[in-house]
Amino acid sequence: AELEAAIKTLEETTxxxxxxxxxxxxxxxxxxxxxxxxxxxxxxxxxxxxxKKVAAALAKFPVLRWYDRAFDRVAExxxxxxxxxxxxxxxxxxxxxxxxxxxxCTFGIDICHRKAxxxxxxxxxxxxxxxxxxxxxxxxxxxxxxxxxxxxxxxxLSWDWYCRELEKTFKIKDVTIHCTAADHNKHLPxxxxxxxxxxxxxxxxxxxxxSGDCHRADHLKPRGKPEVFFGHCAIGLDFMEAxxxxxxxxxxxxxxxxxxGHLVGRWRCVAFEDEPLKIVHSLRAAGFKAAxxxxxxxxx
Numbered sequence: 001a002e003l004e005a006a007i008k009t010l011e012e013t014t015x016x017x018x019x020x021x022x023x024x025x026x027x028x029x030x031x032x033x034x035x036x037x038x039x040x041x042x043x044x045x046x047x048x049x050x051x052k053k054v055a056a057a058l059a060k061f062p063v064l065r066w067y068d069r070a071f072d073r074v075a076e077x078x079x080x081x082x083x084x085x086x087x088x089x090x091x092x093x094x095x096x097x098x099x100x101x102x103x104x105c106t107f108g109i110d111i112c113h114r115k116a117x118x119x120x121x122x123x124x125x126x127x128x129x130x131x132x133x134x135x136x137x138x139x140x141x142x143x144x145x146x147x148x149x150x151x152x153x154x155x156x157l158s159w160d161w162y163c164r165e166l167e168k169t170f171k172i173k174d175v176t177i178h179c180t181a182a183d184h185n186k187h188l189p190x191x192x193x194x195x196x197x198x199x200x201x202x203x204x205x206x207x208x209x210x211s212g213d214c215h216r217a218d219h220l221k222p223r224g225k226p227e228v229f230f231g232h233c234a235i236g237l238d239f240m241e242a243x244x245x246x247x248x249x250x251x252x253x254x255x256x257x258x259x260x261g262h263l264v265g266r267w268r269c270v271a272f273e274d275e276p277l278k279i280v281h282s283l284r285a286a287g288f289k290a291a292x293x294x295x296x297x298x299x300x
Contacts, residue, residue, distance in 0.1 A: 003031050007066045011073070015293040025272040028258075031063035036263045044068075045114050045260055047139045054114070067094065067260070070296030071115045074099055077298065078106065078122055086174075086200030088208075090228070090300040092293040095134055095259045096212060098230065099123075102199045104173040109195060109210050109230075116140040120147065125161075125172055128153035129212025130184060130192045134261045152177060154193050163193060175199055182211065182219035185236070196222050206300075209249065213256075217242040225249070228300065232256045233275040234267075243288045251289040253299060254279045 006027035013020050035041040043049045044057035044064045058064050074091045081089045081101055089101045096110040105124040116137035126144055128136045128151065136153075144151050144158075151158040152170060161170065163179045170177045178196040183189045192212045199206045209226040211219075215236040220229075226249045231237050233254035243252060257270040270276065276292045283290040293299050 002027055003062055007063075007069075010066075010294050011069070011296065015291045015297050015299065021294075028063060028066075029271050029273070031061070032258060032260070032263070032269055035061050035063075035260075036268070039264075041260070041263075047114060047116075047137055049114070066295060067113075068115065070094065070294075071113050071118075073296040075119065075122070078119075086202065086204045087206050088199045088300060089298065090208065092255070092295065092297045092299055094295055095261075096129070096210070096230070096232065096255050097135075098210065098299075100197070100199070100208070102173075102175060105175060107172075107175065109197075110135040110212060111140060112137055117143050120144060120149075123149065125150035125152065127177065127195050127197075127210070128156065128193075129195065129210065129214075131155035132213070134259055135212065152179070152193075152195075154181075154191075166190070174201055176201075178223055180219075180221050182214035183216050184213045185215050194220065196224075196226065198224075208300075209247065211237070217246050220246045222247060222249075227251065228253060230255050233279055234270045239279045239283060239290075240286065243283060243286070251291060252279070252283050253291055253293065255293075257292070258295070 006024035009024040041057050041061045043053035074093050083101050083103045091099045095112050097112050098109045100107050107125045109127045117139040120143045141151050141156050150161040152161045154164050166181045168179045176198040180194045181190040182192045182194050184191040192214045195210045197208050207226040208228050209222050210230045213232050213235050217238045228251045229247050229249035230253050233256055254276040257276045263269050280290040280292050
């Protein structure tokens, strides 16, 4: 009952209702932490797990029902939402995953979810920052490829959309995608593609910047001033340095918290109160705008 109440609070509020959400965060975190040494929960987040195993995991770990409901919520809102100007609608799905709808098309960035392939009919193209399983769903990518829909990445061969250059630009309808290479960490140099995405062609065009698992602020190289920046909250990226020196964004959004694939070990799931909220509060104290979404939130 306590967990369902916490989930309901998060579902019925927005990322701007931080005071109302505060009591729900530790409840959700305790539910996630209880899965840490029981890997059976992963049967509910794999791309093609048998339905019986998924049902068992959902019954054993009720917080995973929120994981599924967040997907359904985004998909439903995506269909209902109509965008008329250059300002897109942007939803947070899971991990580093975003779904973006403009006035002319819909696309995803780092979509990783067991239901991800169900989004294929709604998506015009997909962007993937790098070849790690917590940043893509291979079933979705293959379905996009089968339908000859663009998949822009540095690893998935998709006709003219493969991007292994240090810099490259693509144009799809009214969306321009500027790609730049960045280090994931010192052991994986230039393994990540940063995406600066410009929605619209005129003076009111809206720009978002997604850095995937980039860990260096000096590898963030926007051509303009993004309205919103999305970065990994626990890879070592210095958000404050970025805000002051390399990323003149209107709002900063730390993601990759509550990523379930890394519950055990060095890269375990990051608690709400740990890195993401610390980043948000420190940026605000320095005069910058910042927000922390949860699964299923509409950000813009």
